[in-house]
Amino acid sequence: MKVLFAILLAAGLGHAAPALAQQAAPSPLLGSWAVDLERLPMPPEARPKSVTITYSEVAGGRWQTRVDIIGKDYENHTAGTYTPDGTPYVVEGSPEADIAAVKLPAPNVLVMVLGKGGVPASTRIYTVAPDGKTMIETAGYIGADGKPVMRTNYFNRVR
Numbered sequence: 001m002k003v004l005f006a007i008l009l010a011a012g013l014g015h016a017a018p019a020l021a022q023q024a025a026p027s028p029l030l031g032s033w034a035v036d037l038e039r040l041p042m043p044p045e046a047r048p049k050s051v052t053i054t055y056s057e058v059a060g061g062r063w064q065t066r067v068d069i070i071g072k073d074y075e076n077h078t079a080g081t082y083t084p085d086g087t088p089y090v091v092e093g094s095p096e097a098d099i100a101a102v103k104l105p106a107p108n109v110l111v112m113v114l115g116k117g118g119v120p121a122s123t124r125i126y127t128v129a130p131d132g133k134t135m136i137e138t139a140g141y142i143g144a145d146g147k148p149v150m151r152t153n154y155f156n157r158v159r
Contacts, residue, residue, distance in 0.1 A: 027107045028128040029055045033135050033155035041151055048072070052158065053126075055110070063102070065112075067094075084110070097121050133157050 035051035048071045056064045058081060067078040078097075082089035084104045091097045097114035104110055108128040114121040122141035129135070135155040143149040 025107070026057070027055075027104065028132045029104075029108065029110050029126065029135070030057060031055065032158040034158050036154040036156060039154045041153075051153075053155065065102070 032052055032054040035053075037047050037050070040047050048069050050068070050070045052068045054064075054066045054068075056066075058064050060083075062081055062083050064079065064081045067076075069076040069078075076093065076095065078091060078094040080089050080091045080100055082100070082102055084102045086101050086103045088099050088101045091100050091114070094114075097116050099115045100112055102110060102112045108130075110126040112124045112126070114124070120142075122139055124140075125138045127136050127138075133156065135157070137153040137155065139151045139153070141149055141151075
């Protein structure tokens with residue numbers, strides 16, 4: 001019986017070792033993304049000069065999201081560091097959110113829920129295309145008229 005156990009254990013470890021040696025590929029979300037200004041769903045005169053989202057991995061399996069918006073007469077820099085497991089975290093510098101939670105249901109998909117002052121602000125889903133060169137943001141929120149709004153923004157990889 002001990003011999004059979006030793007053989008099964010050795011056989012199992014033999015198969016597990018290569019799996020443990022292989023590391024998961026990094027998420028294609030990681031990097032910097034610039035919004036396609038021409039495709040923004042707003043009049044050209046209302047569009048910012050640039051919008052860049054950067055996703056970075058930091059220590060301990062944590063991520064950081066940084067959003068830099070440069071307007072014609074303003075700048076906004078928003079950042080947050082989190083574990084992408086749905087745990088709430090503090091958002092710094094955002095005019096529309098002071099708290100968020102993020103999950104990664106797939107390597108190329110990030111789901112983010114934003115809140116401000118204890119009230120839901122928006123839900124955003126970021127999806128990287130299979131070629132890794134483009135990303136789509138689908139944002140849902142309640143508009144000023146109280147009706148749900150869905151907005152789609154298109155991003156191109158910067159790095």
